[in-house]
Amino acid sequence: MSSSPPVPRLQLQGITKRYPGCLANDRIDLSIEPGEIHALLGENGAGKSTLMKIIYGVTQPDSGSIVWHGEPLKMRDPAMARQLGIGMVFQHFSLFETLTVAENIALAMGSEAGTPKQLEPRIREVSQRYGMPLEPQRLVHSLSIGERQRVEIVRCLMQDIKLLILDEPTSVLTPQEADELFATLRRLAAEGCSILFISHKLGEVRALCQSATVLRGGRVSGHCVPADCSDLELAKLMVGDAEGLESSYPKVSGGRVRLRVDDLNWHNIDPFGTSLTSLRLEVRSGEIVGIAGVAGNGQDELLALLSGEVRLPRGERERISLDDHPIANLYPDARRSRGLAFVPAERLGHGAVPDMSLSDNALLTAFQQGLLSKGLIKRAKVLAFAEEIIQRFAVKTPNAQAPARSLSGGNLQKFILGREIMQQPKLLVAAHPTWGVDVGAAAAIHRALIALRDAGAAILVISEDLDELFQISDRIGALSGGTLSPLAATASTTPADVGRWMAGQFAPQAPHLCTGSSASSAATLS
Template sequence: MTTPTSPPRLALRGITKRYPGTLANDRIDLSIEPGEIHALLGENGAGKSTLMKIIYGVVQADAGELLWEGQPLTMRDPAMARSHGIGMVFQHFSLFETLTVAENIALAMGREAGTPKQLEPQIREVSQRYGMALEPQRLVHSLSIGERQRVEIIRCLMQDIKLLILDEPTSVLTPQEADELFATLRRLAAEGCSILFISHKLGEVRALCQRATVLRGGRVSGHCVPAECSDLELARLMVGEAEGLEASYPKVEGGAPFLVLDGLSWHNPDPFGTSLKDIALQVRSGEIVGIAGVAGNGQDELLALLSGEQRLSAEPARIRFNGQAVAHLRPDARRAQGLAFVPAERLGHGAVPDLSLADNGLLTAFQRGLVSRGLIQRGKVQAFAEEIIRRFAVKTPGAQTAARSLSGGNLQKFILGREILQQPKLLVAAHPTWGVDVGAAAAIHRALIALRDAGAAILVISEDLDELFQISDRLAALSSGRLSALKPTAETDTSEVGRWMAGEFLTSPDSAAASAALS
């Protein structure tokens, strides 16, 4: 970091932003020095996203001043921000789904950077250098959520940037890849690039960031040096209470198998997709099984087969619920057999953005008496949504609020609550705490453990190894469409699971036999 006599790379003075009914940012001061890695912390809804959009020119502040390298500046739009050397990776992606990776990056970088074809070698080189391999010609709509985030990260790393804003950048990386990214960020900082780092993984913040600014309720609630704080101290600064933040849940063995995958294989017709190969897995009633893996290794395909979005009509017994073949059944028929499902994508898949929370509750819970003789029971729909909001502490004005108006963590709590309150026999949850703050994550974990202890079989698919080790009773990993051995959590560690995620188990001739035996 440079000497204090040089002007800050970025300084915010009294930034205020109001929305109808909400004061998102309230007189926020923030400064970032050249070459500094600075953390911005806060629970969901604290105002972090709004502040980042103001810096990047997406929205305009109602009051306050932004100084860039000591000079007052009005950031009119993202193009202006990029022209000054600011790059940003949003938590919710800004990509055109019908265009290729290269076309999206070319659009973001501008005409002077070259055509998509000219950028392809650089995209391959940069993505491989940082352990986030991408195929430039692949269409974005065929990418998983994790792969789409890679596109955003690579787009920024290809720019000549002075300030890099990263919102949850490691959520799709193995521990080894995260370490490589951190080395890259430290090298960029040493070369003078400022980095504004947003993460709910407090261990990452403490290891990487030199200073931190904490927001609560739209205001700056404090500043700290992360390396001098514990995870629990940082969490208390963010959420004000520590219930469940360092919970250690007992591991259990579970009862009889409820979900059984028996030699599950599926050929993906998408040339850029992943085919599943001979997956054998059992999830018992009263246990949580965690599946780790780098995005794009078959998670989306497995989720589609489990939910019924993709069916196997010719081989119905490849997937069984409580001994019953279900691989040929539609999603509603599987729900009638006891399935509840939390998809990876909150907006557009888990919830319809423009519908109210009440109507979003109806979408999957219609079988619990919310519809009678073809007529929607509006009173019961409203009561169901209100019960979710109350039981899962969803911060919202009410059940008639549109889903898109909620913060990511609150919408995730609503979706998870909607599924749990249906009292499922099997819950399949993808990335249950992706991008949510530590308080919301702790609440979600407590709800999953309570459901497990009530006898449900739970399958959690996540890239967050800390989360999987905290709540899972047994663990495995997906790599190239194959599933590793399934081990009790107490008998493995993050290093071994990280190697599984990288595909080391594929080199062992005994891996398939070991997986079957351990399942």
């Protein structure tokens, strides 16, 4: 007597979802078996996030059916999904910033899981076991992006998980952290948990996933076994045209020093933050300097001090200079007027206002580019500027009046980066420039950065993606515990070297005769 085939854990049949002017999902079929790690691939805007939200009950489909363990059902909301054993880690975090880690996790798990205080030992135990240590009493607003990602992942791992949906889970993890996460995922799969894995890091997909479904333009364009494909073959399935996806860029030596950070000591009064110690850094015109580091080692603090969101007292203004002009005490707009452009780590809410149109978001940082006249906005020029960004950087959007939140992550990142590049900065500081974007968008962003470098700009890139840093950086270093390693030529450096620097294994930079003092107590990072 032959045994019947196993019933899939989840089946999607003919899922369709339409938004005004956009068919996000077009009759999508998908099946996931118990214990299977299944990849969902596609470029930004292909419909992946919409499909995940339908599975998790955030969004309702216009047509089609969801079958769970062989039984059709309507996924009413995320609470129902969690009751069934479905957990999801969103690319854009769903955390309350004014609550603690434990309070956020308690809210997600419900009152039956216990109070935040009761959950604290378990949070510590689970986060330590999976290599993502968290302090349960920390307020979320004090966490770095990488640490917030850990909260999302640990929150799901504390549930009785049957299907775990991960949307770009390693985008802010180091290779070592990613390896630890993969070991956890393989263990979960061996125990019968199904995993739906979304990632633009194709090497990870090939190493981890047993099967993959590829979306293009809202439709299923193919299926494959990732281990049987090369990265380039997977990229072709996702974007069709693979031109420029495997670009390598020549390494160059910079010219005159644009940015100089001289013995910067900054005391962070936030007990959970990171202080910066004797930090010295030079970025020259016509070069890209990359800084690596595990999240929470001073990247956010350095970015805030460079952008002007945190200022030093007037007596410390020479700690940071642009073209030999002290700027450490200047506000952000004054730094921009001297040629600084800035791409923050967080796209929505920091790089762009979600509910504002793209044209208004363009005005927010480019208002000094002839877009104002005697305090009045030149609307036609603002619109033309936004439309030029959209055209030049191939931003997929209906028009410049679309709200920022309507764009996929990669398209919004291209818009933000384009907005800064089109201001022709002398110095560009970019944080995680390709975090969570597809291979096509990442390649376009890299080409734009190289073109800006070759035009003579100085570029500082802070990223946790070592592959990216080695691809585009001319010199590279790492932050560890608020201390910066000496910079080295990327061509003569290995990922293993940078990994050691990220762990703090480097000789300190040579001391300077003049020692800086900490910033005023008013300089507190939010």
